[in-house]
Amino acid sequence: MADPQLDALVKAGLQSLLVYPSDAEYTERQRSYWAANAALGPKAIVLPRTAEDVSRIVKALAEVDGKAAIRSGGHMQWAGANDIHDGITIDLGRMTNVTYDSQKKLASIQPGARWGHVYDALEPHGVCVAGGRDANVGVGGFLTGGGNSYYSGRVGMGCDSVANFEVVLANGDIVNANATENPDLWKALKGGSGNFGIVTRFDLKTIPATPLWGGMRASPRSAGDAIVQSVVDFTNDNEKNPETAYIINFTYNPSVVPDVVIASVMVDTLGKEDAPIFENIKKVPTLFQDVKSRTISDIAKAYVLPSGLRQTWFTLSFKNDGDVVKKAGELHDQLVEELKALLPAQNFVTQCLFQPLPTFFAKRSVEQGGNVLGLDSVPDNALLWLLTGTVNTEEHEKIMEEKLSAFAKSLEEYAKSKGSDIPWLYGNYTDKTQCPFSSYGAANIDFLRKVSAKYDPAGMFQNKFVGGFKIPKNQA
Structure with a gap:
């Protein structure tokens, strides 16, 4: 039976850019999605190399009925973000110049x-x-x-x-x-x-491209209060050292450590080794650390998240309130114990991250022409929160999704009870049930x-x- 979308693309002279489910490159492109749950199996993938190719594709698809999806790197984690089942996926993966x-x-x-x-x-x-x-x-x-x-x-x-x-x-x-x-x-x-x-x-x-100084430190869960205070203080002081960045992460990753730990990443983008803003952070005890001078390329490659697994993410934002961070840590401890009762302990990974989102970030945006994110309307220094769960099977993904959704609702309710909630969502972290716009x-x-x-x-x-x-x- 004729397919209007495929016929239109072929008629437009784009046959050489099309790959089908029977083709090896189709299989390779579907496997190259970061999250295994994101690949949906389109009826064909079209792989442009130039803007002119993309223009011809868009014109061809505009003339006929049928849905399409757009993929660039394919790192978004929810099904439907960057692929489609009954339609055409425009895969920009050959456009890497x-x-x-x-x-x-x-x-x-x-x-x-x-x-x-x-x-x-x-x-x-x-x-x-x-x-x-x-x-x-x-x-x-x-x-x-x-x-x-x-x-x-x-x-x-x-x-x-x-x-x-x-x-x-x-x-x-x-x-x-x-x-x-x-x-x-x-x-x-x-x-x-x-x-x-x-x-x-x-x-x-x-x-x-100044060499960076920084990297990851892993601390025992018992250091939680000190690390929570460190991220609150850093967020309030970040404008004095805008070249620095800091992230904390309550995480369970049994392939590295069998218990919940708190990983933190600190970076000075100008390469200064002993920036005063990190002084108290460096006093927190560590299990191991990977902090040194390196290029942006090196640090980006050092902390690549594993691909080919099933991912669930939720995000929220809060005022810079240490009590909310502590509550998240407690909820994360509970989450891990609940998941251990439902899943093999070696078969899942969780992360509960907080990143500073001070008001001066939005000032930098406005100085460069502004954007549509709406951060310039957030009056308080804030923390961007991300909760992630990684599993191997579709069955386990459903369990993870249910547990993470409940976690997010509980933390949001707690923050609202303290007046510390901020109704802003970062689109690159959102679950499909959340609408950043x-x-x-x-x-x-x-x-x-x-x-x-x-x-x-x-x-x-x-x-x-x-x-x-x-x-x-x-x-x-």
Whole structure:
């Protein structure tokens, strides 16, 4: 039986870019998703290499019925974020070029690249960019979703470093979006995800590739109170040392340590070894540590999360309140014990992370033209929370999802009881049941709707392209 989507792509001369379920490359691309639960088995994958290829694909699919999804690096963890079953997946995985213009001090990066490759390509030029902290994370989703990096205190979110987006619109036009050309689209793409077109090139402002100092420290669970105080103090003091970054993580990972530990990552992006802001943190006892001077590429590769497993993530934000962090630690202890009663103790991993989100991060964003994330409306220093669970089977994934959802609700209720909740969600961490756009604020949602109506009047990227989060149709 004829298939309208496949026929349209072949008719457009795109046969050489198509791979089917019987092809080896199809199998390879499906296996290359970071989370095993994200790959959905489309009826075909189309693999463009250039913006012109993407334009022809979009024009062909616009003419016929049928749904499509867009994938760049494929690191988003929930089913439906970047793949489709009964439809076409536009896989940007062949678009991995990275070039550097020393005159403009801009790095031009195609969307299918991953951050480890980007750092390696830019290092010989003595520059780097505000990209992902995990080498395996893809460029496209990270940047259009916001992009929290080790450099956020210096230059804002990753999206704020985008000087220009090259975008294929719903009608197939290839346009630029920057501060002077389509500036409304430029702002909307900084946090607006895949709702306006397909970004085929990011031109990013660069910074000198100074060696970093830092890495991971693992402390016993008994050091919890000291570490909680350290992240609260760091968040309040971060603006004095914007070049530094800090993350804490209550984690159960039996392949490393059989008990719950608290891992922390501290980084000085200017390479200073003994920054005063880390003085008290370094006094906390450790089980082991991996702290040294290294490149951004090295640290990103050192902390790559394992791929090919089933992932569940939830995220929330809170005021910088140590009691909320302690409560999360207690709930995490309970979670691990509950999971041990339901799953083999060696078959799951959990993480309960807190990252500083001080108000000055948003100031950096505004200085560079602003974005649509809505962080500039959050009046208090905050903490970004991420809860993750990793398992091997679909059956265990359902158990993990139920337990993590209950954990998130309990922690949110506790924070609300103390007046410490913040209704802001980071889109790159959200579960499919959470809608980040609803947390961006009414003005930003209205702006996103207007930009969508202007550049995609038929709503192709709202309706035909089904992956990822969509702009809310009604005011939240």
